[in-house]
Amino acid sequence: MYSSSGERSSRKRRASGSRFALPRWARYAYIRLVRINDSPQKVAAGLAVGVFLGILPTFGLGILIALALAIRFKFNKAASILGSLIMNPLTTPFFWTASSVLGAFLANRDWHRTLEIVQAFSSHLSVTHLSTREGWAWILKGVGAGVYVYLLGNILIALFLSVLFYLVGLHFVQAYRQKKRQRIRGYLPARGQR
Numbered sequence: 001m002y003s004s005s006g007e008r009s010s011r012k013r014r015a016s017g018s019r020f021a022l023p024r025w026a027r028y029a030y031i032r033l034v035r036i037n038d039s040p041q042k043v044a045a046g047l048a049v050g051v052f053l054g055i056l057p058t059f060g061l062g063i064l065i066a067l068a069l070a071i072r073f074k075f076n077k078a079a080s081i082l083g084s085l086i087m088n089p090l091t092t093p094f095f096w097t098a099s100s101v102l103g104a105f106l107a108n109r110d111w112h113r114t115l116e117i118v119q120a121f122s123s124h125l126s127v128t129h130l131s132t133r134e135g136w137a138w139i140l141k142g143v144g145a146g147v148y149v150y151l152l153g154n155i156l157i158a159l160f161l162s163v164l165f166y167l168v169g170l171h172f173v174q175a176y177r178q179k180k181r182q183r184i185r186g187y188l189p190a191r192g193q194r
Contacts, residue, residue, distance in 0.1 A: 029082060033169060034176035038076045043173050046076035048166035050083020055095055055158035057122070057151070062087065083165060095157065096122075096150075103153030109146070117146040 036043050049069050053062040063084045070080035087095060100118055104111035 030172065033079060033082060034173050036076055036078055036173075038079075040170050040173040040177065042074065043076045043079045044166045044170035045073075046070050046079030047083040047169040048162040049073075049075055050080035051086050051165045052083075052158045052162035053080075054084035054086040055161060056154060079169070086161070086165075095154070099150050099154035099157055101153065102156060103149040103151065106152055106156075107149045109149050114146050114149045118150045121147055 033043065033047065038046075046066075050063075050066040053066045053069070056062065058065055063081055066080040066084045067077055069075070070077045096118060097115060100115040101111040103109075104114045
């Protein structure tokens with residue numbers, strides 16, 4: 001039934017739940033992050049900058065701004081790009097709602113109304129608005145209508161998560177490298193020999 005004893009033990013481990021199973025995309029992101037060849041501080045800083053700019057409403061320019069800041073401040077460029085991918089079609093509704101709720105709570109406003117304004121505003125926003133005087137007048141009118149409440153919550157969430165991702169990223173990179181050094185020195189058996 002089983003082709004090898006290694007496959008059998010691997011299946012038993014997965015079935016018993018002894019090993020925490022991450023989704024494939026999360027494992028891939030983790031491996032990409034911890035294997036980046038840079039100091040742990042630069043990797044974590046790049047990740048934090050990417051997360052911060054990924055959450056902020058940068059009108060599709062988050063990756064480019066994160067990359068530019070990483071180059072300017074000598075953070076890790078790959079980690080900043082990876083961090084900016086936190087905002088994607090799956091997470092956007094969560095961040096919009098959380099930002100609206102937090103901002104409305106802090107400004108003592110109705111979060112349902114704030115979320116409606118933000119969704120209407122963002123669905124009509126385009127690059128042409130950023131390139132004309134009338135477009136900027138429309139943007140400022142939208143800000144006056146409640147987008148600032150959303151931005152208040154959004155900036156606080158972006159700050160919190162960027163600090164959290166810095167600390168978690170730093171920990172994971174340092175732990176991975178420590179384990180790798182120990183394995184090289186012979187303290188730990190190779191992965192297949194456990």
